[in-house]
Amino acid sequence: MIPLFSLLQDYFRGNARVHLIPSNRLGRRFSVGLLGVLLILALFGVDAKRLGAAPPAMPPRLVVLVMFDQMRADYLTRWHNLFEPGGFRRLREQGAWFPNCHYPYSGTFTGPGHASLATGCAPDRHGIVANDWFDRAAGKTVYCVGSDRYTRVASADPAADNVKRSSSSPERLLAPTLGESLKQATAGKGRIVALSFKDRSAVLLAGPRADACYWFDPDIGEFVTSSYYRDRLHSWVDEFNRDRPADRWFSQEWKPLRPDIDYGSLSTLLPGERSFPHSLGENSKRPGKSYYQNLYVSPFGNELLLELAKRAITRENLGRKEAADLLCVSFSCNDPIGHAFGPDSPEVLDVTLRSDRMIKDLLEHLDAAVGKGKYLLALTADHGVCPLPEVSRKQGRQAIRIDPKTLSSQIEEFLTATFGQASDNSRWLEAPASEWIYLNQRGIRARGKDPAKIETALAGWLKQQPGILTAFTRSQLRGAAAPGDTIGERVRRSFHPDRSGDLALVMQPYSILWPTIPGTGTTHGTPHAYDTHVPLLIYGHGIPPGSFPATIQPLAIPAVVAARLGIPPPKAAGASVPQALR
Ligand SMILES: [Zn+2]
Numbered sequence: 263m264i265p266l267f268s269l270l271q272d273y274f275r276g277n278a279r280v281h282l283i284p285s286n287r288l289g290r291r292f293s294v295g296l297l298g299v300l301l302i303l304a305l306f307g308v309d310a311k312r313l314g315a316a317p318p319a320m321p322p323r324l325v326v327l328v329m330f331d332q333m334r335a336d337y338l339t340r341w342h343n344l345f346e347p348g349g350f351r352r353l354r355e356q357g358a359w360f361p362n363c364h365y366p367y368s369g370t371f372t373g374p375g376h377a378s379l380a381t382g383c384a385p386d387r388h389g390i391v392a393n394d395w396f397d398r399a400a401g402k403t404v405y406c407v408g409s410d411r412y413t414r415v416a417s418a419d420p421a422a423d424n425v426k427r428s429s430s431s432p433e434r435l436l437a438p439t440l441g442e443s444l445k446q447a448t449a450g451k452g453r454i455v456a457l458s459f460k461d462r463s464a465v466l467l468a469g470p471r472a473d474a475c476y477w478f479d480p481d482i483g484e485f486v487t488s489s490y491y492r493d494r495l496h497s498w499v500d501e502f503n504r505d506r507p508a509d510r511w512f513s514q515e516w517k518p519l520r521p522d523i524d525y526g527s528l529s530t531l532l533p534g535e536r537s538f539p540h541s542l543g544e545n546s547k548r549p550g551k552s553y554y555q556n557l558y559v560s561p562f563g564n565e566l567l568l569e570l571a572k573r574a575i576t577r578e579n580l581g582r583k584e585a586a587d588l589l590c591v592s593f594s595c596n597d598p599i600g601h602a603f604g605p606d607s608p609e610v611l612d613v614t615l616r617s618d619r620m621i622k623d624l625l626e627h628l629d630a631a632v633g634k635g636k637y638l639l640a641l642t643a644d645h646g647v648c649p650l651p652e653v654s655r656k657q658g659r660q661a662i663r664i665d666p667k668t669l670s671s672q673i674e675e676f677l678t679a680t681f682g683q684a685s686d687n688s689r690w691l692e693a694p695a696s697e698w699i700y701l702n703q704r705g706i707r708a709r710g711k712d713p714a715k716i717e718t719a720l721a722g723w724l725k726q727q728p729g730i731l732t733a734f735t736r737s738q739l740r741g742a743a744a745p746g747d748t749i750g751e752r753v754r755r756s757f758h759p760d761r762s763g764d765l766a767l768v769m770q771p772y773s774i775l776w777p778t779i780p781g782t783g784t785t786h787g788t789p790h791a792y793d794t795h796v797p798l799l800i801y802g803h804g805i806p807p808g809s810f811p812a813t814i815q816p817l818a819i820p821a822v823v824a825a826r827l828g829i830p831p832p833k834a835a836g837a838s839v840p841q842a843l844r
Pocket of ligand 1: 597786
């Protein structure tokens, strides 16, 4: 057995924040409410047609946004017959299912996906172009929700931890959120609760006006928040933490949920590839950081989060007060599992089957606590994932791995060979190469070189490299895409001039740019269908059941929710309510 976290260790060491949590209503009221809504529409200049649907006779009491971190749309069709009644099947059979749901941009990562779901716009508007990017003003790489101004708020006795831990905030989010629309329309009465294992998922869904925003800190094994939101934990979170529920799986193994299913015949195992069971606490005497990290790369982290979500619904009386409430729950563990084992593995099948059971559990809890038909639930994912290159090759596709460190060195060599060495030996790149390449602009000017020429030369070189499909320069991205250039259009929707690099590179389909143990793991973050194609299920509160094959974006969710609540959609939201739900 291989300890789970070791599968991702090299990657976390190099790029710890990319995937690991840092160490870091209306009866009499309705007529009044409707008047308020009309007034708000007038004040905001919102065209009722843009809302796409007349406000329903009685808005939902609670809106639940469920995000799975890394779930491809095909999982729901591939394994449909293995799902039990009441989970994904209930959503698909009794709700609206959109089998052709794609993100419209190339940077299909967790930060951009959650920011897009919260704001209804793409990274070119909300500014979360990646999980991390190089901030030229600060001269350093910044994390999308990282903040030095705020500190971690935890249950642990502050006297036992003298180090003030920097924490998270949504201050880099440049577009207003669905939660802000709800707060404005309900005079602050509608409550927002956002929960996840990853801080960026909770914070970006929560936005700036959340009442409760919590994520898991693997350093201490409990759910925490930031002083940006509040100075003390809610009592229900503190009580939850003090029971140490995360420790329940210590020294347990992750075994298949369904021994009656032949996982091997439903997945593609490579020769000699490891599989179940997986140990969670093998190398430690008591639950500590390594165990909590293993919990993250197991389905049990999701189960822990579901417990907290149910606690939040009950203790916050969500959906049972005057105004509608918003609950956002983002299940993170599917992502590290998919990275470590790939989308065709028994592990991804297992965590998806367990996710189905969790959805059943959540729906039953909502039925009891809020009432059937009184809540609206939208389920999607922040991105998909590329198959392991080895699996792709087995299927006859060309697929290679490129290590970002190697690529960075090769870029340095090419630019030095072409344009000469700087007298001060300064580097050509300001940050390691990723989907965005940041040139050392100051250094280039100091050498008297024209940055545009260097961009063009480098783009030409990149396009010739194996595994790379194409590259775009900043000046190209500032202009419109050529007609029919779908890839170019998607890259432009990820481009923010103040935050993106000078070049965007796009990998060949099925090849990956991935810093991990050589020969293992996979990733996402491209404009290709395996990364952009995600599930979209909208259920409850009069949503018509059916399968709607028209192409749609997850960015339509804020417009759908706003129309159902009879409130304006977030100001920058671009996608409108799909025809099927008008
Ligand atoms: Zn990921």
